[in-house]
Each structure stands twice: as structure tokens, then as C-alpha cells.
Amino acid sequence: MEVDTVTDSPPNLKVNDLLKNIRIDYDSLSKPVDDFVSSIRKAIDAIPEDFKVTSELAPRFVGDIGADKVGFSFKKPNGFSLSGSYSTRCMAKPDASVDLLVHLPNECFYEKDYMNHRYHAKRCLYLCVIKKYLLSSSSVEKVEWSTFHNEARKPVLVVFPAKKLDEIPGFSVRIIPSASSLFNVAKLSMSRNNVRSASADGVPQPTPTYNSSILEDMFLEENSELLKKTFSAWKELRDALILLKIWARQRSSIYVHDCLNGFLISVILSYLATHGKINKSLNALDIFRVTLDFIATSKLWDRGLFFPPQSENPVSKEEKMQFRELFPVVICDSSTLVNLAFRMTSVGFQELQDEASSTLKCMKLRDGGFEEVFMTKIDYPVKYDHCIRLHLKGKTEVSTSGFCLDKECWRIYEQRVHSLLKQGLGDRAKSIRVVWRNTNQDWHVESGLSVLDREALFIGISISSIENAYRTVDIGPDAENKIEALRFRKFWGDKSELRRFKDGRIAESTVGADPVKHEEFGTLKPWYDHIGGDAIGLTWTKHNSKKRERHEDEVEMNPIEMLKAVGKMGKGLVRDIYLLKPPRCL
Structure with missing residues (x-):
């Protein structure tokens, strides 16, 4: 049992008690964990070699990430190693997961498999084979799919033991592939394009996020060892x-x-x-x-x-x-x-x-x-003045350009929703948070990526001040600033008008109407009632309009185009509006 070394001041005594309750007792845990990890390794080592693995194990996943030429002859892993919090003895209850790195064999990959998601496809198929054989092991109760840091193109296996551990309820082992020395790192430099469909006007664009996703796996073992040395x-x-x-x-x-x-x-x-x-x-x-x-x-x-x-x-x-x-x-x-x-x-x-x-x-x-x-x-309702949940299940507009290019479509959508709200709310909002937790426990890679829209997209907004929130007029750029004025009009459409103000200034502006009259917003009414949020109302009205003209030079309208489908959903789209005022330290 580890001895407390925090000094005995009142705050530190509380911290000591907290640590005692949160720490894992490794002395009692090490043997059952080692036994279960050993049984997993034995089950994997028992897999026969040289049989052909094809995309038929997960055809939708392979198709959704746009990979081809993904067949390979199965070879056993080069090795295994414990990683993560368990290996550094830093697990904190209720965390009940031990990370096991499976070292992918080079023989299953070709030199150019770093391109066009072939590595990600083979990585997934390799795990599909492992899952099949683990399910036949008497020491395994069940095997589920999860993702590595919410990245859908990088699934991992979560393995639960048949024999429960009283020390850690819900104990499991996460099987995470590592790919040391698999590819030439020069081919994965941040400036290179390795997803051919990631282009703009026919010009290939760099794919730094995609490249980093592969490099991360290539240096998992190395970085894990560095952390072990630091914390041991x-x-x-x-x-x-x-x-x-x-x-x-x-x-x-x-x-x-x-x-x-x-x-x-x-x-x-x-x-x-x-x-x-x-x-x-x-x-x-x-x-x-x-x-x-x-x-x-x-x-x-x-x-x-x-x-x-x-x-x-x-x-x-x-x-x-x-x-x-x-x-x-x-x-x-x-x-x-x-x-x-x-x-x-x-x-x-x-x-x-x-x-x-x-x-x-x-x-x-x-x-x-x-x-x-x-x-x-x-939690979000405590952190933000206003919370919205957008239910986008089945809305294919989210993935029109593909599920995975450099970034995954859900990450791009988060950024575009944030951009739209930031422009629409202006200085009314002190902070805007857009998060889409698109993976869940009951996901199966065999179902592909199209099912990962079940979770609602969350929007949290904190207002900057009551004065700004209740402001009815938004003043845009001066008429002389033609470029910015054009952008303002494109964003607000027919809600924008050129006005002369008392100080003699002539500028683009928007004027908010009575928000209560906008019945099409359904549950957004409390938002209007409490913060005068007609700016967001105008934004949604604009993008709900079916008569809005399309512009050939709509570069500034891209976030809005992405949300046009959201606007068409009407009532029932926005859920769970909370108006809770959190007790926060100032």
C-alpha cells in the first residue's frame, strides 16, 4: 500500500483521503490482471496464420472510409505490451480499463498502405480477426467495439473477463494496435497529401490530421515507454x-x-x-x-x-x-x-x-x-447559460463529402456550426462550445460509420452581458467597406438593411423582431425570452428559407450551407434547453 506524502494541512488531509479512495490497489490487482492479459495473448497466439483476410469482415466500414486493396494474409502480432494508466500505476477509480498494445506485423502491410485509409482499413480488419477468436475463449465474457480518442476510423476492442474482479467493477482490457516502423515517416510529413480525395479545386491539400493519426500508432510504444520511465x-x-x-x-x-x-x-x-x-x-x-x-x-x-x-x-x-x-x-x-x-x-x-x-x-x-x-x-447545463442538442440522425448532408478525408466529417461539422454561431451571435456570446460525441458503446464496425450520428450534437453558449443579449439591433460594417458589407448581406440575406444612425454613420444592420412570434422555433422560445437571442433566430430564419438565392461565390457561406439541412428540420430539432445559473468561482 502506498504511503501518503502530502503535508497535513486541512486541504491536504482532504486530498489524502480522496487519493486513498481513488487509487487502485495494485498489489491485489496485479495477479488477476496478468492472468486475464495472459489468456488474451494465448487466444491471439492460437490464431492460425496465412489465411486470407478481406474486406468482407467489415465491408461497410471499409467502404465508408473509402479504402481499397485491403486484403492481406494474417500473421500473428510481433508482440504485446501494457500501456496507459495501469502501466504507469496511475489508474483512478472508476476507471476500470487496462490498455494492451498489439504490435501489428509488417508482413500484413504494403509499402504504400499509408495512403487512402488502407492502413486504417487493415487495422480494423486485423481487430475483426482477433475479436472472432477471443469470443471462443472461455476466459472472455464479451468483446465490444470502441474508438481511440473518439476517432471512428481507429476502432479498438474492449474485452471483458468471464471471471469478475471484485477489486474493480466493470474491469476490461482495451486492445489497441500499434504500428512501430511500419511506414517511411518521410511519407507522412505534415505537408504531404495522403488522401487523394482531399483536394480543393482539383489541387491536393495537405492531410496533417490523417498523417498524424498514422504516426500516432507508429510511436505508441515509444511514447508509452517514455511515460513509464517518467512516472515509475x-x-x-x-x-x-x-x-x-x-x-x-x-x-x-x-x-x-x-x-x-x-x-x-x-x-x-x-x-x-x-x-x-x-x-x-x-x-x-x-x-x-x-x-x-x-x-x-x-x-x-x-x-x-x-x-x-x-x-x-x-x-x-x-x-x-x-x-x-x-x-x-x-x-x-x-x-x-x-x-x-x-x-x-x-x-x-x-x-x-x-x-x-x-x-x-x-x-x-x-x-x-x-x-x-x-x-x-x-456538466454542460452548469457551465453554460444555454444548451441546445441538435438531433442529426440520418441526415446525410453531414457526410456529403465523405466520412473521412483529412479530418472526419463530424469534426468538420463541429467547426462549421461553431463558425456559424460565432458569426451570428457576435459579441452577444462570451463563449460557444460545439461537441459531437459521435461514438457509443453499442457501435459495431460491421455497421459502418453511417450509424455514428445517433448522439445529438451539443451546443453550449454563455452570454457576454445582459445588455448585449437584449440588444435588438446589430450594426454591421460601414457602407464604404464594400467587401465586408457584401459578406454581411450574404450572411443575413433579407434581414440585412442599410441604415443611417443618429451619429451620421451609414452601415449594414439587422433588426430583431418579437421572438415570441417565431413559432417555427418551438422550444427556442425560452432562449428569446431570457436573452433576447434574436440574432440566432435570424440566423436560423435565414437558413430555413427555401427561397434563398444561391451565389456562385459563396465562400463565406460554407458554414451556412452545411447548416441549411439543419434548418429544414423545423420543430423537434432542438432539444433540452437549460437555463441554469451555475455557482462558479469568480
């Missing part, structure tokens, strides 16, 4: 990681695919330890505080975080600049090739910084803010 002999660092996980899990707006997860938290801690930002004289709560301060205030985020390179050649200025141009957040691993934060968006990172800053203020309270920091769930 540093108990306070492990406890700080557990505290950060508890903190993040309590905040739905940041513990999500475009922001933070347990792996990235461990990476940030490892970076701070590697660069001497934290040391072994600090206790877990001190490390927790230093980490939040680094997240909230460090200027290093502007340049990107770079681990010391393994080779003697450091990352060049040009390479660093390329990472910063392609990704809003950069945490480059020691290979200098993988941005470990490639899924994080600028909006997600801003939410993370805001939450870190707010938490530091809470910790200045008399009792250290223990209840607010660790014990209070800050």
Missing part, C-alpha cells in the same frame, strides 16, 4: 496525475475528444518534469497547482511544447513553424514527428485554459476550494 519512481507525480484526472473528469467541457484526456494530462506532466518545471521536493497538490498555472498562463503554448529529441538533430525553426501553422496546440514528442495534441482545437484549448484559471482562483479560498475543485460536477 515518482509517487508524488503519479498522485498529481490522479488529481488532475479527477479534476478534468468533473468538467465535461474539457474532458472530451477535442481537448483533454488522461494520456495528454500525463504527457503535460512528463513535459514539466523533463524540463525541470516541477521537482521531487513538491507534493502532489503542489504539482497539481503548478500544472494548472502552466496550462493557464504559460507563453510556451504560443511556440509549442517540444520534448528533447532522441536524435542529435533538434527540431528546426521551419519544422516548429509548420506545426504551429497546421495545429492550434502543439506538443511534439521526442521523435520530433508526432504532435500528440493534434486533435485539440483552439476552442477546446481556450476552454481548458479558462477552467484551469478558474480552478486556481477556487484554490485561494479558505479551505483550498476542495469541494469546488474535486467534488463538484460541472
Whole structure:
């Protein structure tokens, strides 16, 4: 049993008690976990070799990601290794999952399988074979599909034991493929196009997200070993990681695919330890505080975080600049090739910084803010003034250009909805959050990707001020600014009008009508009643209009075109509007 090392001040005593309840007892857990992992390995090792694997195992998945030439002769894995929180002894209840890396054999892949999602297709088919044989094992109760960090083109297997572990209810093993040395890394540089359908006006575009998705698998083992070395002999660092996980899990707006997860938290801690930002004289709560301060205030985020390179050649200025141009957040691993934060968006990172800053203020309270920091769930209805859920099930417009190009269609749709709302609401909104958790536990890869629209798209909006919220007139660009005025008119359509104001200014503007009269918005009425949100009403009215002319030069209208189908759905589209005022630390 691990001994507590946090000093005995009242806040630290509470933290010690929390850690005692959250930590996993590895002494009692190691044998049953090792036994189950061993049975999984035996079942996989028993799979015969050299039989032909084809797309028939998951035809819809292969077709939906646009892959071809995916057949291969099955070969056994090159090896296995434990990864994730269990391997670093940083599991935190109720987390009950152990990560097992399955090292994919090179013989199953061709030199150019990094192109056009062939790697992703073969990766999935390899798991399909493993699942089939695991289900015949007496030690396995069931095998389910999940995804790696909510990336639908990268499924993983979740294996549940027939013999339950009393120490960890719901215990499972996640089987995650790794692909060390599978491809020439130069072919996966951030500037290259490796998805031929990802083009603009016939010109191939770089596919940095797609390339990063493959590179991530190629360096999974290496980065896992780095984290093991960092955390293995540093108990306070492990406890700080557990505290950060508890903190993040309590905040739905940041513990999500475009922001933070347990792996990235461990990476940030490892970076701070590697660069001497934290040391072994600090206790877990001190490390927790230093980490939040680094997240909230460090200027290093502007340049990107770079681990010391393994080779003697450091990352060049040009390479660093390329990472910063392609990704809003950069945490480059020691290979200098993988941005470990490639899924994080600028909006997600801003939410993370805001939450870190707010938490530091809470910790200045008399009792250290223990209840607010660790014990209070800050879900979306508490975080935002207004929450909307858009039900887009069966709406093929979301994936018109394909499910997977550089990014997956759901991530593109999140960005476009956010762009539309940001433009429509203007300074009425202090923050806008758009999240689509498009994967769920009952998903089967055999069903393909078209079923991943069952979950509603979530929109959270915090208003900037009551004055802005109730404003009835939005003043746009001056008439002399012809380019911006044209964009304004295109966005607002016939709701835009040129007006002269009392100060003599002549500008484009929109005037809000009585929101209560807009019956077509159904459950949006409370929004209008409470914040005067006619700006969003105008936006939706505009894009509901069937008579709106199409413009050949509608570059600025792309987000709106994506939402036109949403607008046509009318009543019943918007669900669950909450008007809860959260008690937050100011």
C-alpha cells in the first residue's frame, strides 16, 4: 500500500483521503490482471496464420472510409505490451480499463498502405480477426467495439473477463494496435497529401490530421515507454496525475475528444518534469497547482511544447513553424514527428485554459476550494447559460463529402456550426462550445460509420452581458467597406438593411423582431425570452428559407450551407434547453 506524502494541512488531509479512495490497489490487482492479459495473448497466439483476410469482415466500414486493396494474409502480432494508466500505476477509480498494445506485423502491410485509409482499413480488419477468436475463449465474457480518442476510423476492442474482479467493477482490457516502423515517416510529413480525395479545386491539400493519426500508432510504444520511465519512481507525480484526472473528469467541457484526456494530462506532466518545471521536493497538490498555472498562463503554448529529441538533430525553426501553422496546440514528442495534441482545437484549448484559471482562483479560498475543485460536477447545463442538442440522425448532408478525408466529417461539422454561431451571435456570446460525441458503446464496425450520428450534437453558449443579449439591433460594417458589407448581406440575406444612425454613420444592420412570434422555433422560445437571442433566430430564419438565392461565390457561406439541412428540420430539432445559473468561482 502506498504511503501518503502530502503535508497535513486541512486541504491536504482532504486530498489524502480522496487519493486513498481513488487509487487502485495494485498489489491485489496485479495477479488477476496478468492472468486475464495472459489468456488474451494465448487466444491471439492460437490464431492460425496465412489465411486470407478481406474486406468482407467489415465491408461497410471499409467502404465508408473509402479504402481499397485491403486484403492481406494474417500473421500473428510481433508482440504485446501494457500501456496507459495501469502501466504507469496511475489508474483512478472508476476507471476500470487496462490498455494492451498489439504490435501489428509488417508482413500484413504494403509499402504504400499509408495512403487512402488502407492502413486504417487493415487495422480494423486485423481487430475483426482477433475479436472472432477471443469470443471462443472461455476466459472472455464479451468483446465490444470502441474508438481511440473518439476517432471512428481507429476502432479498438474492449474485452471483458468471464471471471469478475471484485477489486474493480466493470474491469476490461482495451486492445489497441500499434504500428512501430511500419511506414517511411518521410511519407507522412505534415505537408504531404495522403488522401487523394482531399483536394480543393482539383489541387491536393495537405492531410496533417490523417498523417498524424498514422504516426500516432507508429510511436505508441515509444511514447508509452517514455511515460513509464517518467512516472515509475515518482509517487508524488503519479498522485498529481490522479488529481488532475479527477479534476478534468468533473468538467465535461474539457474532458472530451477535442481537448483533454488522461494520456495528454500525463504527457503535460512528463513535459514539466523533463524540463525541470516541477521537482521531487513538491507534493502532489503542489504539482497539481503548478500544472494548472502552466496550462493557464504559460507563453510556451504560443511556440509549442517540444520534448528533447532522441536524435542529435533538434527540431528546426521551419519544422516548429509548420506545426504551429497546421495545429492550434502543439506538443511534439521526442521523435520530433508526432504532435500528440493534434486533435485539440483552439476552442477546446481556450476552454481548458479558462477552467484551469478558474480552478486556481477556487484554490485561494479558505479551505483550498476542495469541494469546488474535486467534488463538484460541472456538466454542460452548469457551465453554460444555454444548451441546445441538435438531433442529426440520418441526415446525410453531414457526410456529403465523405466520412473521412483529412479530418472526419463530424469534426468538420463541429467547426462549421461553431463558425456559424460565432458569426451570428457576435459579441452577444462570451463563449460557444460545439461537441459531437459521435461514438457509443453499442457501435459495431460491421455497421459502418453511417450509424455514428445517433448522439445529438451539443451546443453550449454563455452570454457576454445582459445588455448585449437584449440588444435588438446589430450594426454591421460601414457602407464604404464594400467587401465586408457584401459578406454581411450574404450572411443575413433579407434581414440585412442599410441604415443611417443618429451619429451620421451609414452601415449594414439587422433588426430583431418579437421572438415570441417565431413559432417555427418551438422550444427556442425560452432562449428569446431570457436573452433576447434574436440574432440566432435570424440566423436560423435565414437558413430555413427555401427561397434563398444561391451565389456562385459563396465562400463565406460554407458554414451556412452545411447548416441549411439543419434548418429544414423545423420543430423537434432542438432539444433540452437549460437555463441554469451555475455557482462558479469568480
